[in-house]
Amino acid sequence: MKTYNHTTYALLGILTLDCRTGYEIKQLIDQSLNHFWKISYGQIYPNLKKLVTDGLATVKVKSQDGKPDRKEYFLTTKGKEVLQNWLAEPLQQITDERNEVLLKLFFSRHQPADQTQSLLLHYKEELQKKIDTYKAIEEMIMNWNPQSPDATYWLYTLDYGRRTTRAAIEWCEATIEKIK
Amino acid sequence: MKTYNHTTYALLGILTLDCRTGYEIKQLIDQSLNHFWKISYGQIYPNLKKLVTDGLATVKVKSQDGKPDRKEYFLTTKGKEVLQNWLAEPLQQITDERNEVLLKLFFSRHQPADQTQSLLLHYKEELQKKIDTYKAIEEMIMNWNPQSPDATYWLYTLDYGRRTTRAAIEWCEATIEKIK
DNA sequence: GGTAACATGTAAGATGTTACATGATTTT
DNA sequence: AAAATCATGTAACATCTTACATGTTACC
Numbered sequence: 392m393k394t395y396n397h398t399t400y401a402l403l404g405i406l407t408l409d410c411r412t413g414y415e416i417k418q419l420i421d422q423s424l425n426h427f428w429k430i431s432y433g434q435i436y437p438n439l440k441k442l443v444t445d446g447l448a449t450v451k452v453k454s455q456d457g458k459p460d461r462k463e464y465f466l467t468t469k470g471k472e473v474l475q476n477w478l479a480e481p482l483q484q485i486t487d488e489r490n491e492v493l494l495k496l497f498f499s500r501h502q503p504a505d506q507t508q509s510l511l512l513h514y515k516e517e518l519q520k521k522i523d524t525y526k527a528i529e530e531m532i533m534n535w536n537p538q539s540p541d542a543t544y545w546l547y548t549l550d551y552g553r554r555t556t557r558a559a560i561e562w563c564e565a566t567i568e569k570i571k
Numbered sequence: 572m573k574t575y576n577h578t579t580y581a582l583l584g585i586l587t588l589d590c591r592t593g594y595e596i597k598q599l600i601d602q603s604l605n606h607f608w609k610i611s612y613g614q615i616y617p618n619l620k621k622l623v624t625d626g627l628a629t630v631k632v633k634s635q636d637g638k639p640d641r642k643e644y645f646l647t648t649k650g651k652e653v654l655q656n657w658l659a660e661p662l663q664q665i666t667d668e669r670n671e672v673l674l675k676l677f678f679s680r681h682q683p684a685d686q687t688q689s690l691l692l693h694y695k696e697e698l699q700k701k702i703d704t705y706k707a708i709e710e711m712i713m714n715w716n717p718q719s720p721d722a723t724y725w726l727y728t729l730d731y732g733r734r735t736t737r738a739a740i741e742w743c744e745a746t747i748e749k750i751k
Numbered sequence: 752g753g754t755a756a757c758a759t760g761t762a763a764g765a766t767g768t769t770a771c772a773t774g775a776t777t778t779t
Numbered sequence: 780a781a782a783a784t785c786a787t788g789t790a791a792c793a794t795c796t797t798a799c800a801t802g803t804t805a806c807c
Contacts, residue, residue: 488608497725498584
């Protein structure tokens with residue numbers, strides 16, 4: 392069985408929603424997957440094209456008056472199959488963490504203690520902003536369609552973000568105290 | 572001020588330890604930074620070379636009998652400065668998460684509930700293995716040199732891993748329950 | 752005799768980011 | 780008049796992974 396990259400799977404998943412153009416996909420990701428998955432136009436457009444050549448999607452060009460043309464993408468049966476097969480596959484990586492704060496902290500004996508403290512303080516503030524974003528995402532999901540069978544799963548991913556971010560904030564506080 | 576990539580900063584940091592060759596660096600990272608920073612030989616060797624051409628390190632070739640030649644790298648004053656400047660800089664990204672489990676979960680209405688449960692169960696098991704690794708890393712740090720001024724910071728990074736992983740495990744348990 | 756540990760490296764390919772390019776309409 | 784929104788895309792570059800290539804010694 393052929394394998395595709397993660398970007399492809401993300402696109403296949405999003406196409407099961409009513410999200411059809413590159414532009415819409417980018418927006419949806421920025422609004423609801425952004426906390427655990429990012430994607431740029433430089434990935435979206437070439438990969439959408441590839442979906443079509445691989446037979447995973449079809450495309451229809453729609454002219455709109457007053458607005459630019461839209462290229463609407465639709466999953467094929469094969470595309471849906473590939474998505475479901477991927478879901479059923481075991482995980483490849485658990486987490487692909489690359490944490491810049493921890494990298495800096497690891498070498499922090501080479502800087503004064505107060506500099507390390509402000510590093511952690513800054514990090515804590517960013518994490519608190521993240522918590523605020525989660526609130527905004529939750530509201531967006533609820534406004535969108537809370538009865539949708541998708542919504543339940545989306546809220547689970549949010550809960551993950553909240554719990555782990557909260558744990559990280561607590562770690563920040565504890566570590567700032569220890570450094571004092 | 573010129574900027575370098577993260578791999579370069581990681582190498583500069585490691586060269587402040589008594590870790591001098593590409594091989595040793597790889598080992599150290601696999602043993603103690605691995606939970607938040609990974610690196611491959613394909614990054615290490617070319618980047619070490621670049622450190623020298625950029626004037627951040629010098630290299631001495633040592634012949635050993637019975638063993639292959641070692642190329643030992645040493646930080647220059649400029650190298651130490653670049654490291655310290657980077658430590659003092661504000662963070663570029665908070666976290667660069669790309670979480671495959673969450674990506675799958677986000678689209679999990681396209682698979683049966685029991686498949687999603689086993690996805691989470693598998694994830695939970697992997698997280699528990701991670702907790703075990705933290706224990707092993709802690710022992711390694713304590714055996715190495717617990718009095719070292721570095722060790723304190725290393726333990727902080729470990730604590731981060733433990734706290735956030737524990738939170739993730741709790742989330743797994745709660746979410747598996749909810750899906751039932 | 753085989754494998755693990757020691758040791759250095761390259762080449763190809765996959766993947767991702769950033770900046771640029773275009774252009775209409777709508778809102779401020 | 781300027782900026783934001785809608786909409787599509789590319790090219791250059793940065794970065795990372797994987798597989799391959801090479802060779803010795805020590806241990807089982």
